[in-house]
Amino acid sequence: MNDSVKTDFKYVGTRPVRPDGPDKVTGRAKYGADLNLPGMLHAHYVRSPYAHAVIKSIDFSEALKLPGVIATMTGEDLPEPGDKLMQGAEIEMKLSDMAPVVMARGRAMFHGHPVAAVAATSASLAAEAAALVRVEYEVLPHVIDMHAALEDDAPLLHADLITTGLDPAPTVPSNLSVDLALEMGDVDLGFADADVVVERTYSVPMCHQGYIEPHAAIASADETGRVEIWCCTQGPFMVRNFTSQLTGIEPGKIKVTASEIGGGFGGKTTVYIEPVAAVLALKSGRPVKVVLSREEVFRATGPVSCSETRVRIGAKKDGTLTAIDIDIVMDSGCYSSSSIMPATMFGAACYRCENQRSRGREVLTNKPRVWAYRAPGAPQSIMAVECAVNELAEELGIDPVDFRLHNAVEEGDIPVFGLPFQAIGYKKALQAAKEHPHYQAPLGPGQGRGLASAFWINSGQQSSATINIALDGAINVLTGNPDIGGSRASMALLAAEVFGVPVETVHPTVADTDSVGYCDGTGGSRTTLATGGAVIQAAEKLVLELRHRAAAIWGVDLDEVEWVDGKAVARTTGDLENLMDAGAAVQLENREMSLVELAETSGATGGPLSAVASLHAHNSAPAFAINICDAAVDRETGKVDITRFTCIQDAGKAVHPAYVEGQMQGGAVQGIGWALNEEYLYDENGVLENPGFLDYRMPVASDLPMIDTVIIEEPNPLHPYGIRGVGEVPICPPMPAVATAVNRAAGTALYDLPLSPPKLLAAIDRAVE
Amino acid sequence: MARVIFTSELERLTGESEVTVAAEAYRDLLVELCARFPKLRQDALRKQALAIDGIVIQEPLLETFDADSELIFFAKIAGG
Numbered sequence: 001m002n003d004s005v006k007t008d009f010k011y012v013g014t015r016p017v018r019p020d021g022p023d024k025v026t027g028r029a030k031y032g033a034d035l036n037l038p039g040m041l042h043a044h045y046v047r048s049p050y051a052h053a054v055i056k057s058i059d060f061s062e063a064l065k066l067p068g069v070i071a072t073m074t075g076e077d078l079p080e081p082g083d084k085l086m087q088g089a090e091i092e093m094k095l096s097d098m099a100p101v102v103m104a105r106g107r108a109m110f111h112g113h114p115v116a117a118v119a120a121t122s123a124s125l126a127a128e129a130a131a132l133v134r135v136e137y138e139v140l141p142h143v144i145d146m147h148a149a150l151e152d153d154a155p156l157l158h159a160d161l162i163t164t165g166l167d168p169a170p171t172v173p174s175n176l177s178v179d180l181a182l183e184m185g186d187v188d189l190g191f192a193d194a195d196v197v198v199e200r201t202y203s204v205p206m207c208h209q210g211y212i213e214p215h216a217a218i219a220s221a222d223e224t225g226r227v228e229i230w231c232c233t234q235g236p237f238m239v240r241n242f243t244s245q246l247t248g249i250e251p252g253k254i255k256v257t258a259s260e261i262g263g264g265f266g267g268k269t270t271v272y273i274e275p276v277a278a279v280l281a282l283k284s285g286r287p288v289k290v291v292l293s294r295e296e297v298f299r300a301t302g303p304v305s306c307s308e309t310r311v312r313i314g315a316k317k318d319g320t321l322t323a324i325d326i327d328i329v330m331d332s333g334c335y336s337s338s339s340i341m342p343a344t345m346f347g348a349a350c351y352r353c354e355n356q357r358s359r360g361r362e363v364l365t366n367k368p369r370v371w372a373y374r375a376p377g378a379p380q381s382i383m384a385v386e387c388a389v390n391e392l393a394e395e396l397g398i399d400p401v402d403f404r405l406h407n408a409v410e411e412g413d414i415p416v417f418g419l420p421f422q423a424i425g426y427k428k429a430l431q432a433a434k435e436h437p438h439y440q441a442p443l444g445p446g447q448g449r450g451l452a453s454a455f456w457i458n459s460g461q462q463s464s465a466t467i468n469i470a471l472d473g474a475i476n477v478l479t480g481n482p483d484i485g486g487s488r489a490s491m492a493l494l495a496a497e498v499f500g501v502p503v504e505t506v507h508p509t510v511a512d513t514d515s516v517g518y519c520d521g522t523g524g525s526r527t528t529l530a531t532g533g534a535v536i537q538a539a540e541k542l543v544l545e546l547r548h549r550a551a552a553i554w555g556v557d558l559d560e561v562e563w564v565d566g567k568a569v570a571r572t573t574g575d576l577e578n579l580m581d582a583g584a585a586v587q588l589e590n591r592e593m594s595l596v597e598l599a600e601t602s603g604a605t606g607g608p609l610s611a612v613a614s615l616h617a618h619n620s621a622p623a624f625a626i627n628i629c630d631a632a633v634d635r636e637t638g639k640v641d642i643t644r645f646t647c648i649q650d651a652g653k654a655v656h657p658a659y660v661e662g663q664m665q666g667g668a669v670q671g672i673g674w675a676l677n678e679e680y681l682y683d684e685n686g687v688l689e690n691p692g693f694l695d696y697r698m699p700v701a702s703d704l705p706m707i708d709t710v711i712i713e714e715p716n717p718l719h720p721y722g723i724r725g726v727g728e729v730p731i732c733p734p735m736p737a738v739a740t741a742v743n744r745a746a747g748t749a750l751y752d753l754p755l756s757p758p759k760l761l762a763a764i765d766r767a768v769e
Numbered sequence: 770m771a772r773v774i775f776t777s778e779l780e781r782l783t784g785e786s787e788v789t790v791a792a793e794a795y796r797d798l799l800v801e802l803c804a805r806f807p808k809l810r811q812d813a814l815r816k817q818a819l820a821i822d823g824i825v826i827q828e829p830l831l832e833t834f835d836a837d838s839e840l841i842f843f844a845k846i847a848g849g
Contacts (some may be wrong), residue, residue: 085816092816092845167781167808183777266849341844372849418776418841419820459848461827524848618824718824728848 005715005722011496012721015658016503018489020260029260032216032232037287040218041070043273043280044126046116046133047300048108051142051366051686052155055106055135058116063129068121071284072133073276075105075115079248086245097335099246101369102275108137109157109334110366111687112299119280119288142366142686146306146331149175149365157334157364177336178362180344182416190323190355194314198392202384203752204735205679206306206331209373210670210698213262214297219277220287226253227278232261234268234482235521240513242271243278254278257512258482265670266372267302269523298691303680304373305330305338309347309384319398319406321353328381329361333369338362339377342457345417347381349455350426350624351389351407356416366686372523374667375456375728379674379735386452386736387751400451401434425650425714426453426624432710433626438646446632447643450740453626454732458725459524460617464517465534467495467542469609473596475499477535478511480519481527485666485727486659490528491535493655494721498539501566501595517614525725528655529716530617536720537613549605550593568593619718623725624650627668627733631741635764638757640676640742646708652716652724664730665707671734673699675742677754697756771838773802779842782808790840795819795832798840817842 023029046058060072081099085092099105104115116133120126141155148154154175161173165180191197217231227249233239236256244251261268273290280288292301312325326347332338344360358381373379393403408427414420433439433451443449466478477491488508496503519531547561550568554561560571570591602609630644647664654660677697681689690696715722735753742748742755750763770789780786783806792798798819799811819829820841826832827845834840 165778180778269847269849342846345844372847374849376849416777417843418774419825419843420823422823456848457846459846460825461847520847524846526848616828618826620825 004720005717006720007715007722009497010500011493011503012653012655013657014493015656016489016493018486019492019508020483020488031213031262032259033291034259035218035230037218037220040287040289041119041121041280041284042123042126043117043119043276043288043290044123044130045114045296046130046135048104048111048113048115050108050137050139051111051144052140053108053137054140055104055108055115056138057136059134060118062134063118063132066120066125066129066132068125069118069129070121070286071119071280073103073117073279073283075100075103077279078103078246078275081246084245086242093337095245097337098242101335102246102272110368111685112296112368114300117276117280119284143175144365144367144682144686146329146363146365149363157366161364175364176361177332177364178340178360180341181357181359182344183357184416185355187323187325187355187357191312191314194322195317196392196395197312197314198388198395199312200388200391200751201308201310202387204307204380204383204674205753206303206367207674207678207680208298208303208696209265209267211263211265211267214292214294215268215273215301216291217274217277218287218289219274219281221281221285225249225282227281229254229256229274229278230259231256231274232259232268234261234264234484234523236482236513237480237518238269238521239271239274243275246271246275247278249278255512255514258510261482261484264484265374266376266523269372269521272301294693295691298696299688300368302371303368305332305370305380307331307343307380309381311384311388313388313392315392315396317396319393319396319403321351321407323355324348324351324353324385326358326381326385328359328384329363330377330380331365331367331370332362333367334364335369336362336364338370339372341377342375343377343381346378346455346457347385349415349417350404350409350453352409352413353407358416367682374731378454378456379671379732382454382732383735383739386454386733387739390450390452390736390740401430401439404453405430422621423714423717424622424624425712428714429624429626429648429650429712432712433628433648436628436646436648436710438628438644438708443630444632444643446745447630448741448744448746450629450737450744451626452733452736452740453624454729455622455624456525456729456732457622458529458620458728459526460530460620461520461524461526462616463519463531463534464612464614465531465538466516466612467535467538467610469542469595469599471599471602473505473594473599475501475506477506477508478516479508479531479535480511480513480516481522481531482510484522485663486656487522487527487531489659490532490655494532494535495539498536498543499566499595500564517612525623525727526617526620529620529719529723529725530615532655532723533617533719534613534615537615538611541611541613542609545609545611546595546598549598549602552605553593554591566595568598619716621652621716621718621724623729625729625733627737629734629737629741631738631745633742633746633760635746638761638764640755640760642672642704642738644705646710647730648710648712649726649730650712650714650724651726652719653713653722654711655723657711660711660726661709663726664709667730668707668734669699669704671731672704672738675735675738675753675755677756679754770836771834771840773840776842779809782806793833793836795829814842816845818845819843
């Protein structure tokens with residue numbers, strides 16, 4: 001391991017109480033909808049009742065007759081977006097593909113698509129006014145199923161859409177937005193060399209990120225046109241950038257403050273309502289609040305791509321993989337934005353195999369444009385590969401962990417996406433799985449066990465941090481990353497580690513976009529790595545400054561002053577003659593100054609103690625995760641009970657282990673829900689039939705056992721503290737672990753998720769027949 | 770000379786899996802590659818990150834590299 005990676009910690013790796021905890025459990029924490037401003041208006045959307053239609057006219061006249069209706073908005077209130085490229089979830093997107101998601105421009109592309117909005121003095125009045133807006137539509141044919149969208153006679157969503165990724169490029173438009181392929185070795189030769197080949201098709205449904213807090217924002221504008229936005233988001237700087245691009249307001253005139261956030265999971269790494277609130281605030285001259293209902297969240301935000309993946313895997317009798325062939329099709333909704341690239345790249349990233357081919361196709365349909373969900377795209381393709389690997393291992397009579405250990409990637413291996421692995425902990429995690437009591441435990445009657453592993457690349461990106469030391473030595477850490485999964489606690493621990501002071505003296509704050517340097521959003525498993533890296537750098541700058549101040553006070557050289565456990569300590573002990581002198585002892589005792597003492601005297605030694613660090617993190621490193629799932633199936637009802645579940649993850653250094661465990665457990669629960677029940681159900685008119693938690697079945701605590709966790713800390717060799725990032729990979733292995741366990745318990749081969757009771761009952765009946 | 774390894778996606782446009790380049794900086798690299806392989810386009814390459822000796826640089830505009838460096842163009846992944 002790189003010697004520059006710190007391994008000896010005093011505070012990092014401990015489990016202090018979260019700094020945001022008291023506010024959240026007492027109700028003091030302010031979420032997106034909790035802010036109210038004097039004179040505030042409430043906005044309400046007019047949404048398309050059709051899955052595909054030309055918007056011929058919009059008439060607000062009746063709505064505006066209601067006293068208290070102040071402002072209206074349509075897509076025409078946003079500037080012509082043009083083809084400028086912006087960073088989307090995983091693919092750079094044209095601004096012209098993003099603007100209509102905020103507000104339709106000329107055509108409604110899905111049922112529930114926003115086509116207009118009104119702002120009024122109360123929420124009920126705004127809703128009443130919205131109902132009076134008359135929109136004239138010309139209904140167009142629609143397509144909901146992604147396979148149907150690929151047919152030659154399918155309704156065309158975009159007349160100018162030419163498939164990217166093909167050479168030569170097609171000459172006619174279609175609903176196939178992306179068609180890409182990666183290949184290494186000779187796949188055909190690999191299959192010819194195999195003793196056993198497994199081939200199967202796997203389907204994963206469209207689902208929603210399912211964050212508990214619906215989108216909420218409030219915008220106000222002053223007489224100079226400067227706009228302030230308060231909203232629940234994963235990235236206030238992203239909101240500033242996107243809102244500026246979409247509305248034409250200069251970025252310097254937009255200040256964004258992130259509220260507390262009730263979940264995001266990738267779904268709040270874009271904007272839906274913030275530009276609408278800003279435009280209505282500018283038009284009305286009053287603050288405007290937009291709060292989506294749960295139904296609106298389901299119908300018109302997120303969701304997550306459904307997919308169909310054909311996998312073919314071959315191996316020798318000893319378990320050595322000879323070829324892997326993946327072909328995945330993903331539904332992106334009405335605009336290109338899906339995660340087809342990572343889905344294509346990472347499906348088989350856990351395996352060393354010389355011959356691999358991976359094709360990915362993205363298809364457009366008349367559904368809401370999809371967006372990121374934790375490790376975007378990877379769960380869908382990993383679901384397919386891992387289930388096939390389990391089947392292959394079983395056919396060969398090899399333990400599934402041993403099979404994976406035999407084929408596991410390690411440092412130096414080159415995957416199909418081309419980037420060689422550096423130090424990784426995948427094999428350690430597999431070994432931990434094999435030795436875990438869960439894996440050793442016998443199954444109960446009627447139970448099945450599934451195991452799956454997964455890879456996610458993690459991200460770095462740009463971050464900043466500011467640290468100010470108060471006169472009493474309190475350390476105030478400001479970053480621009482909303483705290484979704486415990487980042488404030490991590491920032492506090494990292495600062496405490498550098499300063500050598502108790503974590504309770506560090507006060508982490510999520511600052512607004514005017515108050516701290518640029519930070520990319522909280523996502524991509526990047527915040528502790530990158531923003532934490534900025535905190536480390538800022539803290540190190542201040543420690544250097546504190547040493548300078550102490551050296552100046554003592555009149556010694558800087559290199560004679562060390563920083564030890566929160567104190568400046570003079571390295572020199574003076575000369576021997578002084579040491580022998582009784583007075584010198586007193587002088588030596590004075591050659592130690594605490595942070596508090598240095599802070600108290602800072603006004604006389606150079607002024608306030610403050611430091612800023614900004615960076616573009618190039619030191620991200622991937623994560624691996626393994627899940628073990630035991631499931632029981634009621635053969636009369638088709639109900640599945642997850643009876644035991646264990647997550648093992650190569651997390652790098654776990655800064656706050658309880659939060660790492662929380663990410664692992666949260667990802668597991670979301671993956672279990674996606675595997676068993678969660679799915680978008682559309683009727684023939686393209687209307688979502690289950691836009692609420694009564695019909696969209698997410699797991700609740702009583703559905704689940706305690707999720708056990710094991711953290712493997714293989715340090716990231718590129719990060720000074722060995723941090724990797726933990727938030728995304730946990731959602732990758734649950735679906736195949738659950739599907740394998742359920743199929744083994746039920747004696748079925750059902751790989752069309754979700755494994756809901758009706759489908760599972762039918763599969764059991766087929767298996768019996 | 771630095772070695773550029775093309776993923777299969779780019780190999781379809783270059784016809785080669787790897788090449789050596791005289792360039793020692795990112796901007797020179799784009800010019801050199803696009804001159805040698807007409808199907809490669811600078812705007813398409815700019816959309817990708819560049820891995821220099823295994824370190825993924827999302828915005829490599831000002832990056833330089835050594836004569837023995839290994840370079841891989843790599844899709845930008847933001848995550849969720």
